[in-house]
Amino acid sequence: MExxxxxxxFIGIVRxxxxxxxxxxTTLVAFHSCPLRxxxxxxxxCLDPEKVWRTISTGDLLNELLLDNLYFLATGGGVTFGGxxxxxxxxxxxxxxxxxxxxxxxxIETSLNVERHHLERVMPHINEYFIDIKDTNPAIYKKYTTRxxxxxxxxxxxxxSHDRMAEKVIVRLPHIPNHNTQADIDRSRAMLEEMGxxxxxxxxxxx
Numbered sequence: 001m002e003x004x005x006x007x008x009x010f011i012g013i014v015r016x017x018x019x020x021x022x023x024x025x026t027t028l029v030a031f032h033s034c035p036l037r038x039x040x041x042x043x044x045x046c047l048d049p050e051k052v053w054r055t056i057s058t059g060d061l062l063n064e065l066l067l068d069n070l071y072f073l074a075t076g077g078g079v080t081f082g083g084x085x086x087x088x089x090x091x092x093x094x095x096x097x098x099x100x101x102x103x104x105x106x107x108i109e110t111s112l113n114v115e116r117h118h119l120e121r122v123m124p125h126i127n128e129y130f131i132d133i134k135d136t137n138p139a140i141y142k143k144y145t146t147r148x149x150x151x152x153x154x155x156x157x158x159x160x161s162h163d164r165m166a167e168k169v170i171v172r173l174p175h176i177p178n179h180n181t182q183a184d185i186d187r188s189r190a191m192l193e194e195m196g197x198x199x200x201x202x203x204x205x206x207x
Contacts, residue, residue, distance in 0.1 A: 005059045008092045009033070009052040011045050011084060015068060022107035022128050024077025027068050029061065031083040035113050036145040038134075040176065040207050046084035058096045069101065078105030078127070085111060090118035097125035112155040113147055119155055123162075130201075131156065132172045135180045136188040144179045160196040170199040177207050 009032035017026045030043065032052050045051035056064075065079060072078050079100070081093055087110050097106055107128040112119070133152065135141050141149040159165055171192055173185050189200060 005057040006092045007057045008089045021080040024075030025071040026080045034085045080107040082109035087114040087118040090121040112152045129169045166198045172201045175204045
């Protein structure tokens with residue numbers, strides 16, 4: 001019996017992104033579902049079961065993204081998985097990456113607040129990680145997301161223990177109004193630099 005392709009729920013596909021979430025031209029593929037409940041969620045539809053845009057199989061997703069193949073090849077770009085939390089769909093991402101053209105880059109936007117096995121499954125396929133740490137202070141993180149950040153930091157330490165990972169990881173450190181200050185961000189950055197993180201994206205949430 002032929003193995004059935006995996007399917008997953010999505011909130012959208014955004015094409016022709018340039019220098020936003022990876023090198024070259026990228027297509028953002030955004031999954032439904034997230035373990036966090038952030039106060040200022042950029043994509044609240046990912047938490048609403050009635051806001052699933054489409055459920056797509058790995059093969060159908062590949063067929064859709066082949067429309068962008070020339071852009072990917074010409075610019076060294078590829079696919080960026082976001083959401084929601086894409087690592088919740090690690091099995092889907094793994095299957096898709098085994099099907100896609102080898103030349104396509106694969107990036108991921110993640111909070112890392114998932115069980116380790118999800119990260120282990122996708123790591124062989126990922127070219128760049130955009131990791132939204134929020135804040136390393138556990139009290140600030142929990143107040144903002146309603147979740148503990150122990151798993152986040154443990155996963156990041158594990159990731160950074162691998163060769164050349166400092167080249168692949170970009171950590172996002174937002175200033176979150178009413179939750180953290182520049183001093184908090186500076187403390188987070190110092191802690192992350194000790195782990196080996198070299199690339200940061202500091203910015204302000206607009207609420």
